[in-house]
Amino acid sequence: MITIGQLAGYVGVSVKTVRVYHAKGLLPEPDRDVSGYRRYGADDVVALIRIRTFAEAGVPLARIRELMTAGEEELRRALLDIDGRLTDRIRGLQATQARLRELASGEPTLLPAGVHAHLEALERWGFTARWVELQRDLWILVFATHPDRAAELFRDQSAMLSEPALRQLFLRYDHAYGLDPGDPRVEELARRIVDATLSRYGADTPPEADAASGVPALVQSRINAASPAWRRLDSLIRAGLGAAR
Amino acid sequence: MITIGQLAGYVGVSVKTVRVYHAKGLLPEPDRDVSGYRRYGADDVVALIRIRTFAEAGVPLARIRELMTAGEEELRRALLDIDGRLTDRIRGLQATQARLRELASGEPTLLPAGVHAHLEALERWGFTARWVELQRDLWILVFATHPDRAAELFRDQSAMLSEPALRQLFLRYDHAYGLDPGDPRVEELARRIVDATLSRYGADTPPEADAASGVPALVQSRINAASPAWRRLDSLIRAGLGAAR
DNA sequence: CTTGACCCTGCCCCTGGGGCAGGGCTGCAC
DNA sequence: GTGCAGCCCTGCCCCAGGGGCAGGGTCAAG
Numbered sequence A, B: 001m002i003t004i005g006q007l008a009g010y011v012g013v014s015v016k017t018v019r020v021y022h023a024k025g026l027l028p029e030p031d032r033d034v035s036g037y038r039r040y041g042a043d044d045v046v047a048l049i050r051i052r053t054f055a056e057a058g059v060p061l062a063r064i065r066e067l068m069t070a071g072e073e074e075l076r077r078a079l080l081d082i083d084g085r086l087t088d089r090i091r092g093l094q095a096t097q098a099r100l101r102e103l104a105s106g107e108p109t110l111l112p113a114g115v116h117a118h119l120e121a122l123e124r125w126g127f128t129a130r131w132v133e134l135q136r137d138l139w140i141l142v143f144a145t146h147p148d149r150a151a152e153l154f155r156d157q158s159a160m161l162s163e164p165a166l167r168q169l170f171l172r173y174d175h176a177y178g179l180d181p182g183d184p185r186v187e188e189l190a191r192r193i194v195d196a197t198l199s200r201y202g203a204d205t206p207p208e209a210d211a212a213s214g215v216p217a218l219v220q221s222r223i224n225a226a227s228p229a230w231r232r233l234d235s236l237i238r239a240g241l242g243a244a245r
Numbered sequence C: 001c002t003t004g005a006c007c008c009t010g011c012c013c014c015t016g017g018g019g020c021a022g023g024g025c026t027g028c029a030c
Numbered sequence D: 001g002t003g004c005a006g007c008c009c010t011g012c013c014c015c016a017g018g019g020g021c022a023g024g025g026t027c028a029a030g
Helices: A002-013 A017-021 A042-054 A061-068 A072-105 A112-125 A129-144 A148-162 A164-178 A182-201 A215-225 A228-244 B004-011 B016-022 B042-056 B061-068 B074-103 B114-126 B130-147 B148-164 B164-180 B184-201 B215-226 B228-244
Strands: none
Touching: A002 A017, A002 A042, A017 A042, A017 A182, A017 B061, A042 A061, A042 B074, A042 B130, A061 A072, A072 B074, A112 A129, A112 B016, A129 A148, A129 A164, A129 B042, A129 B215, A164 A182, A164 A228, A182 A228, B004 B016, B004 B042, B004 B130, B042 B061, B061 B074, B074 B184, B114 B148, B130 B148, B130 B164, B148 B164, B164 B184, B184 B228
């Protein structure tokens, strides 16, 4: 009959771990020898190895306790479940590793070079510093959280700004910042933007919106918070686009 | 400027997690708005994503804090280190998964059928119940912990027992249980066993001993604990084999 | 002006052990 | 036998990485 230290050293865990498993009822308390030491048999080694296999797979100890006294059928289903979760975790870690490596290689590329150029162009076209900064934050967000779709969205946006007529609309949006929310120019601008959006994308969803991520909403809420006129503008545009669908 | 809930929901963590990161100094506390709410910018999103990437890779928060203010060079080395550990963990999980699947398939095979037959043969040959039980535990241990080498060791042992002359030696070992440790028969038996071992394996290591695992030592210590005569026998055999090398 | 959804701080709780104190056993050497 | 190292025992507090709740303030929409 072996001692707790041998059992533990043997399966590759600490003595404490074995005692914890006793306390939590995973491993039955064995008989004691005359001096009160726990004495284990070969079956306990086998049981402990099973427990460790589950534990290393990430199964909570409380669940392992249930499994140790579970029937064939339940055990079979549980093993399938555990296996699936383990596969997920492994995939997750591999994804993390990929992100880590990206972080290791392209460290200081918060934004692709094209975006910087675009932001400088905005300034030259007469956009306010406030607007440019909002745009900068928007693209940092989009590139950080949706690296896959960001480039496409950016190309679309960039193309829009290069058309003078559309650029005018954005410029007017920018400069509407200080207007009174009731100013008729706000309503007129909203109408024009709705028209332009519909003629560009039809009644389909524009690209930003199907990045279902909440990024556009997030940025929009931030824009709205900055000015009452902008808030009204946003609400009018939404209503206009909503009615067209 | 976005709120803590947006930041969190956004990167896919809880609000609490973000606050914990502030408390532990991973993410700098941002400015507050008039009502005391934390307000974040796009840079914070980027920083939080970095933090989560490390955290998901298993880096402790205290270490992440250091990394957030580390220089290029240190960061590069740390990333390499983290990547390596991550690879290890992934491999470990894959190994666990393999063991899990083994557990799922061949569940009730505590011992291969051949071992049971062998144990029954021992009884017929006149080994005591005590000896048979020790052997049973030994093989459970070996098969549980060294599934790769166990079959080979078992074949070797089995072959030894099938030779009548060697079997006699084992029988005498078994029956030496109750002898006085000073009995001359103990010394004589030890001599014979040393001779037989040397003639079977030469001066090389016998197979049990190079399963460097400690299993043999473990079992031997258990055997020794059972009887003073056995203890003496073991010590004599060790001395004899040691001298021959 | 209410209502629901946020936000704030402070506090205790959980898991899976690690580590230490303060005491008892065992086995080996001398 | 006597020492002494190395086990073992129980009981206790500690850690990370958050979860959850209390008790209170804030914001936006209807």
